[in-house]
Amino acid sequence: MKNMEATHQMKATTISWTAVVAIFALAMLLALAGAGCDNQTAQEHQTEESTACSDHDDAAEGDHDAQEADDHEGHDHAAEGSHAAEEPDDHEGHDHGDHADEAGLSLSERDRRDAGIELATAGPGHLELNTRLLGEVCVNEERLAHVVPPIPGVVREVRARIGDEVRVGEILAVLASRELAEARSQYLGARGRRELAEIAHDREKEIWERGLLAEQDYLDAKQALLEADIEFQAAEQTLHALGVTEDELADLTGGHDAGALTRYELRAPIAGTVIELHLVLGETVGEDSDVLTLADLSTVWVDFDIPQADLDSIREGQTMTISASGIDVPEAIAVVDFVSPVVDEETRTALARVEMPNAGRHWRPGLFVTASVASEELEASVMIPRDAVQSIEGETVVFVPEGDAFESVPVVLGRSDRTHVEIEAGLGAGERYVVEGAFALKAEVVTSGLDTHAGHGH
Numbered sequence: 001m002k003n004m005e006a007t008h009q010m011k012a013t014t015i016s017w018t019a020v021v022a023i024f025a026l027a028m029l030l031a032l033a034g035a036g037c038d039n040q041t042a043q044e045h046q047t048e049e050s051t052a053c054s055d056h057d058d059a060a061e062g063d064h065d066a067q068e069a070d071d072h073e074g075h076d077h078a079a080e081g082s083h084a085a086e087e088p089d090d091h092e093g094h095d096h097g098d099h100a101d102e103a104g105l106s107l108s109e110r111d112r113r114d115a116g117i118e119l120a121t122a123g124p125g126h127l128e129l130n131t132r133l134l135g136e137v138c139v140n141e142e143r144l145a146h147v148v149p150p151i152p153g154v155v156r157e158v159r160a161r162i163g164d165e166v167r168v169g170e171i172l173a174v175l176a177s178r179e180l181a182e183a184r185s186q187y188l189g190a191r192g193r194r195e196l197a198e199i200a201h202d203r204e205k206e207i208w209e210r211g212l213l214a215e216q217d218y219l220d221a222k223q224a225l226l227e228a229d230i231e232f233q234a235a236e237q238t239l240h241a242l243g244v245t246e247d248e249l250a251d252l253t254g255g256h257d258a259g260a261l262t263r264y265e266l267r268a269p270i271a272g273t274v275i276e277l278h279l280v281l282g283e284t285v286g287e288d289s290d291v292l293t294l295a296d297l298s299t300v301w302v303d304f305d306i307p308q309a310d311l312d313s314i315r316e317g318q319t320m321t322i323s324a325s326g327i328d329v330p331e332a333i334a335v336v337d338f339v340s341p342v343v344d345e346e347t348r349t350a351l352a353r354v355e356m357p358n359a360g361r362h363w364r365p366g367l368f369v370t371a372s373v374a375s376e377e378l379e380a381s382v383m384i385p386r387d388a389v390q391s392i393e394g395e396t397v398v399f400v401p402e403g404d405a406f407e408s409v410p411v412v413l414g415r416s417d418r419t420h421v422e423i424e425a426g427l428g429a430g431e432r433y434v435v436e437g438a439f440a441l442k443a444e445v446v447t448s449g450l451d452t453h454a455g456h457g458h
Helices: 002-096 109-115 176-211 215-241 247-251 257-260 308-313 438-448
Strands: 098-099 104-107 118-121 123-139 144-147 153-158 171-176 263-267 272-277 292-295 299-307 319-323 332-341 349-357 368-385 390-394 395-403 405-410 412-416 421-426 432-434
Touching: 098 176, 104 109, 104 438, 123 412, 153 176, 176 215, 176 257, 215 247, 257 263, 272 319, 299 308, 299 368, 308 368, 319 349, 368 412, 368 432, 390 438, 395 438, 405 438, 432 438
Parallel strands: none
Antiparallel strands: 098 104, 104 405, 118 432, 123 299, 123 368, 144 292, 153 171, 171 263, 272 292, 299 349, 319 332, 319 368, 332 349, 368 421, 390 395, 395 405, 395 432, 412 421
């Protein structure tokens, strides 16, 4: 028993010493490990310091190199930017073919050709001062016909319309007239009596020539023929006055029905255009009814009212240029045919009239026109065409060449006629100017936003 307890005690003691030894060994190992870690940490710290120093030197050197590179690159970029800023302007000017600088408005050769720019030299010339008159186109009343039925009747047909061109003798309308029927009946009766009187006259003459008839009987027959002939001629002339033609008389026989005897054909007395029509089917028209108006519009009159101040400027035989604004009608040249010798008491104007051809029917009656009459001729020291003068921002200018560019030069205008204008200041005799294409230059100035005085130092 004691031995067993002693054995257990010895085992416990052995285990205790083993544990102590193990703990001691572990402590030694931990101590050795800590020392190695410190050495490694110190070494690593030394390495980090060395690396940091190296990085600082490299960074400093890099910053210096970067600064030099940036300075050099910035200088290059600035130079390149300045050069690039100049190139677009040159390129843009090359693309557009024109530019504005202190020398004026410059255009390429192609743009000049496209604009039709032509130059001329300013110089003296003659100006024809004109008097302007307002007038109205009128129907030529010498070629006007008011168609009026010579007898009363009822309208049965209307064959004409407003604007129709008709020929002489063309049927315009058909009427039914009782008076015409009576006139035709009288004509037929007179024609029959004349034929009988002529037969009796010829028979009496033959018997008288044989000596079988007294002369008085022959003379009575001759007198009866004469009276029948007068009656017949009167009836025939009555129908002619009513518009019945010879052919219609030849076709007229006693076998016609009443409808044919009353038929009256209203015919055109002249060739012309129907400008008025007052005919309605079924209405009764009389001898005082102006049912239709024809006008020969191959010629027209133009009437002008001349104010008192211009009476001395307008004379018969003068040539005037007539135009109408707002419609596509070419100008016409006409001669003054008539100037009224009296002045209207109300308007204080005198009538002037011209007659002019109207083959194309462009000059319609009622159209208002303007006439220009040359009244005086003057000398101008400097004159240019009106189209060469342009207005920009309320200023009157003329374009002049200046090297390869064009300037807009302000000018003072004087007297003018239909085609030219006098230059009182701004452009002298012998100076070159743009005579064709000035409007294109004006458009270029306006669209490009240039100053009106660009290029001439104002």
